[in-house]
Amino acid sequence: MFQTIAAVLFGVVLDLLIGDPVFLYHPVRLIGHAITSAEQALRRIFPATKGGERAAGALLAIVIAAGSTLIPAAILYLLNRVHWLAGFAVQVFWCYQLLATRSLKEESMKVYRALEHGTLNEARQAVAMIVGRDTEKLDKEGVAKATVETIAENASDGVIAPLIFMMIGGPVFGFLYKSVNTMDSMVGYKNEKYMYFGTAAARLDDVLNFIPARLCALFMIVSAAVCGLDARSAAAVFKRDRKNHASPNSAQTESVMAGALHVQLAGDAWYFGKLYHKKTIGNADRPVTPQDIVRANRMMYLTCGLAAVVFALVRAAAVTAFMH
Numbered sequence: 001m002f003q004t005i006a007a008v009l010f011g012v013v014l015d016l017l018i019g020d021p022v023f024l025y026h027p028v029r030l031i032g033h034a035i036t037s038a039e040q041a042l043r044r045i046f047p048a049t050k051g052g053e054r055a056a057g058a059l060l061a062i063v064i065a066a067g068s069t070l071i072p073a074a075i076l077y078l079l080n081r082v083h084w085l086a087g088f089a090v091q092v093f094w095c096y097q098l099l100a101t102r103s104l105k106e107e108s109m110k111v112y113r114a115l116e117h118g119t120l121n122e123a124r125q126a127v128a129m130i131v132g133r134d135t136e137k138l139d140k141e142g143v144a145k146a147t148v149e150t151i152a153e154n155a156s157d158g159v160i161a162p163l164i165f166m167m168i169g170g171p172v173f174g175f176l177y178k179s180v181n182t183m184d185s186m187v188g189y190k191n192e193k194y195m196y197f198g199t200a201a202a203r204l205d206d207v208l209n210f211i212p213a214r215l216c217a218l219f220m221i222v223s224a225a226v227c228g229l230d231a232r233s234a235a236a237v238f239k240r241d242r243k244n245h246a247s248p249n250s251a252q253t254e255s256v257m258a259g260a261l262h263v264q265l266a267g268d269a270w271y272f273g274k275l276y277h278k279k280t281i282g283n284a285d286r287p288v289t290p291q292d293i294v295r296a297n298r299m300m301y302l303t304c305g306l307a308a309v310v311f312a313l314v315r316a317a318a319v320t321a322f323m324h
Helices: 003-017 027-045 050-082 084-098 101-117 120-128 140-187 199-227 231-241 250-261 291-323
Strands: 264-266 269-271 274-276 280-282
Touching (some): 003 101, 027 050, 027 084, 050 199, 084 140, 120 140, 140 264, 250 264, 250 291
16 A cells, blocks of 8 residues: 555656656657547537537546546556566556656746747747747746746646645546546637537546645745745735636646745736736736746745655555554
């Protein structure tokens, strides 16, 4: 039972030290291809009506989530029958692959370097790789702000949420979470194409991220204090602005980041050529600068380390209590 704790912690260390193994085909890409293929098939089967698209989207969520959970579980079962070390090694590797701490830092630091030493166009191209909004009209502060926002949001989606699910059920639960999160990022849009088809994926993602987002925000407040940032302001803005987003979860961590850095995040943004009016998060005490990307990454790394230790201790205590 302590195998899961060890696998997750080894995975965390590998992710922080090495980062995403880009030379290998990532399993989440397989999930992405499965989502695309399943969507095409379901749209052919179900009518293009509000009810039909919602039913198709619900079936997509069930099939992808079930497949992404059962296939890794079956592989681990077979490996463990061969030898427990084979199963453990694959668990460690999958835990390592399912975390995005280092890769998030590396991609966001590409934006930082472009802002500091390159051109605005290069910075826009770099930030376009990690955000879903249109970046062509962003100025230097807009690019920096978008990067800080995505670090704050993905601290939960790409780090803390996978950590929680893996600490509960190993990489099998990690794949369950990533399948839902990937579906949301692919079909969970409120545009003409996905308004109804993406409903189930978006709501399921909201449910799975509800607790992780709030725990991540709390860990980030502690991390802000350790980083020498303003933890008191982080807590105050979190309390005030944590609901300033259409998603019930996104503003949780963004509000902490905004408060810790004394900047204003969110606000109006362009998506697919259309301007969306959104509430702001935080106080505009000063402009967002490239250096805030570095500060945000430092907070994110500390949050990951702190959460990993706390989750491991909680699971160890639960396992010990269960065994006695």
